[in-house]
Amino acid sequence: MSSAAAAGNRAFGLDRGMPFPVTDLDDAEVVVLAGANPAETMPPLMGHLRDARLVVVDPRRSATAERAVASGGLHLQPVPGTDLVLALGMLHAALVDGHVDKAYLAARTTGFDDVWRVAAQWWPERAEQVCGVAAADMRTVVGWLAGAARRYVLTARGAEQHAHGVDTVSAWINLALALGLPGRPGSGFGTITGQGNGQGGREHGQKSDQLPGYRSIADPAARAHVAGVWGVDPATLPGAGRSATELLAALGRPDGPRAMLVFGSNVLVSAPDANAVAERLAALDLLVVADVLPGETAMAADVVLPVAQWAEEEGTMTNLEGRVLRRRRALRPPEGVRTDLEVVAGLAERLGAPGFPAAPEEVFDELRAASAGGLADYAGITYARLDAGEALHWPCPDEDHPGTPRLFTERFAHPDGRARMSPVDHVASAELPDAAHPLRATTGRVLVHYQSGAQTRRVAELAGIVPEAFVEVHPDTAARAGLADGDWARVVSRRGAVRARVRCVASLRPDTVFLPFHFGGDQAANRVTNPALDPTSRMPEFKVAAVRLERV
Amino acid sequence: MSSGIVVVGHGMAGARLAEDVRRRDPRVPLTVLGAEPRPAYNRVLLSTVLAGGLTPEAVRLHAPGWAAAHDVDVRTGVAATAIDRAARVVRGTDGSAVPYRKLVLATGSYAFRPSLPGLDAPNVAAFRDLDDCERILALARPGARVAVLGGGLLGCEAARGLAGRGVDTVLVHPKPHLMERQLDADGGGVLAAALARLGVEVLLGTAGVAWEQEKGLRCADGSLVPADALVVATGVRPETALAAAAGIAVDRGVLVDDRLATNDPHVHALGDCARHPGAPAGLVQPAWEQAEVLADLLTGADPGARYHGTRPVTRLKARGVDLATVGEPAAFGADAEVLRFADPAGGRYATLALERDRVVGGAMIGLPDAAASMIQFFDTGTPAPADRLGLLFGRALPGAPETADPGRLPATAVVCRCNTVTKGALVAAWRGGATDVAALGRATRAGTGCGSCGDTVQGICAWLADADPPALAAVPEEGAA
Structure with missing residues (x-):
């Protein structure tokens, strides 16, 4: 799971990258981008940030950081791995400078007192010594956020990809909550999810402890619901599996898999500690890669299944706003090339489990049924509505429902309707510099x-x-x-x-x-x-x- | 219950040690005696309380119920009166006798009061604990004039905090400049000017000789500093009486080694009451670092843990005055490379001492981001950049303009990031006949992605339209601009 997803679930009871349409950012006065470099990684987003004063948190002077300085904002340059301390120092400054929205905290959140006990230990001057960002800059940025009517805190991989990434994102969420941002029209907290379908993947079970609709595979009710859609006994559903990195580390070991089927993931390049990954892949009895191109992992495979690429197949993607986008085939795939769905259907057939559809709309309808009643409810989203040009954000529980462009305006998704602040504290990075690796x-x-x-x-x-x-x-x-x-x-x-x-x-x-x-x-x-x-x-x-x- | 760890003192060091012990060992019997009647609080933030930024409740270290939830026997309002080292028992003011396997002294320090007549008057307060803080605030009624005696770190913070509340504040310091332990005369001058701008009257070289309760502070030259109340901030001293009475070695602090052990192997000490050769006095960072080491040793979590000292970093917490110092000015080697800059009118000051590219000391006022960098270089020992101007001034150093005019952009500068179109490509397309924004977009795809480069493309277009042919030929290459 993404660290942002875990932190979002923990705080809001639900994870949708941006709980508001991205166009809301057009009117923002101040936007803090923590560990995000959209000018290089998602340039179209910059078009929505043209008028805002930007604050960029990044150890590098990225293109986005340059834009922040040019916008009259600031580039905060913390030591890698200390962003959480920066957020704690800013929360401390917010309280001391009278910027904490106490009425909002009382009405819409729980947990501030415990969060403050931690933040109290990180007065800006102490935080500065650890993270390297000037205490004065922490106060300035908090002042900007507090002084604007329309303001956002957005995080991305720079906050997430740490051994304490969930806590780091939680620290930014805590700051946003203390200032009263989430769920307030024209303001908010969001995560810039990765890739075209990063959000869609993480909410529909593209992960070994989930079921579609952002359901947990450990939840008996969720298992019963999804098993019902599939017409199988819930007991036949597996339990939670290993996370991606742990799965790779287990390959070819006595208690690990002997064979692996990979769809469109170049793990030899994209997974951490690549030398160890290469060793594990080599220890497999069988490696099958379904991919568009002969990447490093495909070239290491015993069998390569050439599959269609995005413009050669129909489907949907779910973008960072939780909006489902129709994807249409522009080209016919070359002869002999199957879609991923055709590969899955064909394999299921030969493994003696027929009934896996290969038609995208049929699969999507199954997903609608499986997600119905879940957090990421797609039940009311149909190809017909999307093809008619409707902009549909989940949850959309039935076909008469207009979708939910803005979440949390009345309540958060926890049973008590409140956002939960988590008392997170700094933990040093798993590996620190030493004389040999300075x-x-x-x-x-x-x-x-x-x-x-x-x-x-x-x-x-x-x-x-x-x-x-x-x-x-x-x-x-x-x-x-x-x-x-x-x-x-x-x-x-x-x-x-x-x-x-x-x-x-x-x-x-x-x-x-x-x-x-x-x-x-x-x-x-x-x-x-x-x-x-x-x-x-x-x-x-x-x-x-x-x-x-x-x-x- | 077998006897366990007993901590004497429930201040920042004792409270942190209790936390650190519990994090490592949830079961070892742990007792904390605290002389103050209230739960542990963050003393570093008292100046923020004084300035009005935080309530006394907000500086409390542990949530209510913490001790019970963590099975720590915290006895507030109980001071230790004696240690019986032979019997391994510590006696409390409540008559109790607490047996220990390991005893930790975390008794902190007390406010030093100079021997001036009149300091026992009711309108005089020290500035050391939360009670002091509340007394000062009671004395600093609207319209009152308050004198602060002592221009060290705490005195400056107190004076700034009171002035920020609208109190008529005068800071009286016997030395010729403020914070002389950390600053040289120039730095002290810039600090005094900064405080003066914030409404603090600063009297230097002025030694108080008596507090006249109805009038104010009488000075050595016979003059009177009229004041309704006096805050004494003339330094602190380690609280070592308990240790000394028990025959534990004391010399301006309870002497400890790298294991925070005293000359009695069953007795340890940390924080302000302890004296370790590498620990600067009066800062919380050494206490917290020592707590980690001691918790590792006492619980056996890491029997090899050692405390090797803390690099002294001092940060003034006073709104509107950004002051940081690192190192001990007296400790600079004679061959240190010293950089200096003073701008009293602008409220800015910087001095840095380097030895073989390492920052060994320095002070900065009014240069917040340069100060943050100085602290990092000092703290981590990372070699400082060769660009000494940048090191000294940070963002205050005028740099290249952030948005260069189109004529000065290098040809290789990427104008449209979505499509990676350089200025050179735009110039070439212009020469090929694409002489407006739309045509440039069609020819190069510049501006057809997110569109955020539109203004720059427009600017380049205008520059090309205005430029004479010779200027076109002179599009500077990267590095030549």
Whole structure:
């Protein structure tokens, strides 16, 4: 699960990336982006942030951070892995400066007193010493948020991908709640979910402890409902499985899987500690990969099933606003290429479990039935309504329901209708710098590449712009390692090394280096990342690994 | 119940130790004696209470019911009167005798009162605990004039806090400049000017000799500082009487080693009452770091844990005055590289000492983000950047304009991020005949994604339309601009 999803569920009783239409942001006066770089990772979002004063929290001076400064806002540059402290320091400043919305807390939340006991220990000057962001900046930003009528706090992977990512997101939610943002028209807290269908995947059971409709596989009522839709005995549904990172670590081990079927995931590049992943994949008896392109993982497979890509099949996606979007086939797939649904249906048939439909609308109707009554209720969303141009946000429980563009305006989704504040405290990153690994490496994306790069590295125009892995380094840090701009360097962690070309960036923290994760082989950033997991979300700590720089 | 850990003192060190012990060992018998009648609270935040930012309730460390929920026997209002080391028993003011396996002294410090006549008057208050804080606030009635004696960190915070409440405040300091332990004369001058701008009257080089209850503070030169109340902030001293009486080695603090052990292996000490060669006095950070180490040792969670000292970082908590110091100014080596800047009119001051690129000391006023960086470089030992100007001034250093005019953008600058269109590509398209925004969009796809580059494309278009042919030929390459 995403750390943001876990934190959202914990606080609001429901996780929908943005509980409001993204167009609400158009009118925002102040937007805090914590660990988000939409200017590179989701450029269209920037069109909705044109008029707002932006505050960007990022160890790097990203394109979004530059935009924040130009907007009259601020770029806050914490030590990687200390964002939670920053949020606590800001909450402390909010109370001392009289910005906490006590009427809202009393009417709509529980738990502030316990949250304050923690935040009280993080007066801004103490938080500053740990996170490196000036206490004065914490006060300034809190003042901006409190002084605006329309204001938002948005988080993304930079807050989530830590061994304490759920708590980090919770800390930002606590700040937003203390200031009275969530559920207030024109203000709010949201998460910029990843990929086109990141939200849709996380709410419909694309995870080993879930069932469709954001139901828990451990909940007997949920099991009975979904088993009823499928016409099977609830006892035949499996229990919760391993999280993705733990599954990869178990492959080929005595208690782990011997065979694996992968759909469109290039785990050799995208999962943490890539060397260990390669070793585990090699230990399998059988690896089957269904993919559009021969990425690194597909090339390591025993069997590759070529499948259609997004423009070659029908379907839906659910975007970051919880709005279901119709996807239409633009091209016919090449001869012999199946859709993912056809692969699943065909395999089920041959495994003796026929009845899996391959027609997208039929599958969607099944999903509607399975999600009915759940949190992410799609029952009232049909292809016909979407094709007629309706903008439908879940929950949409029946076909006469207009959908729910704005959640939480009256109540949150917990039984008592209140948001729950969680008393979260700072925990150091799982791996800290030492004499042998004195720098913190953080990973992320560049504009021209998508995910593991399996698609975008093959596009000449894109590969021409960023052809190879690079490592952003402060020029002094590079010089100390005997490196100059343009040199090849080895970035070495306790787990492995990645080869990358040095880019000297004077605005970077001298204690931090940045690696994009879009490259494979010896340029795979995930050869150095730490597979430490958040205890709740099981999301890995992609954002902090202790490393050193070496000349090649 | 077998005898367990007994902590004497329920301040920031004792309360944190109790938490840290419980986090590691939920069962070991744990007793805490606290002399103050109220539950433990955060002393660091008293100046914020004084300034009106927090209520006394908000600085309470533990939620009501914490001790019971965590099976900690907290006895508030019970001070320890004696330690019987032979019998391993500590005696309390309530007549109790508490046996211990391990005893931890966390008795903190007390406010030092100079030996001036009149300080026992009812309109004089120290500034050390929550009771003091409440007394000061009672004395600082609207319209009252309050003198603060002592221009160290606490005195400056108290004076600023009172002035912020609208109290007529005068800060009296016997030394020629404020915070002389942390600041040099220039820095002290900038601080005094900053406080003066915030409404604090600052009297330097002025030694009080007597408090005249009805008049004010009498000074050494015979002059009178009229005041209705006096706040004494003349420093603190470690509270060591209990230890000394029990024959535990004391020298300006209970002497402890890296295991926070005294000369009696069954007795430990931490926080303000303890003296470890690496721990700066009067800060909470060493106490909290020591609590972790001691909890590891007392519970056996990490028998190898050791406390090696804390790098001294001081931060003034006074609204409108951003002051940070690191290191001990006296400790700079003679060969240290020293950077200095003073701008008394602008309320800004910076001094930094470096040895082999490491920040070993410094002070900053009015340069908040540079101060945050200074603290980080000092605290982590990360080599400081070669750009000393940037190091000293941070964002206050005028840099390149954030939004360059189109003519000065390098040709390689990406204008449209969605489609990765550089300025050079736009110029080339213009030369190819695409001479308006729409045509540039068709030719290069610039502006056809999110559209947020529209203004820049428009600007480049206008610049190209205005520019003479020679300027077109001189589109600067990256690095040449």
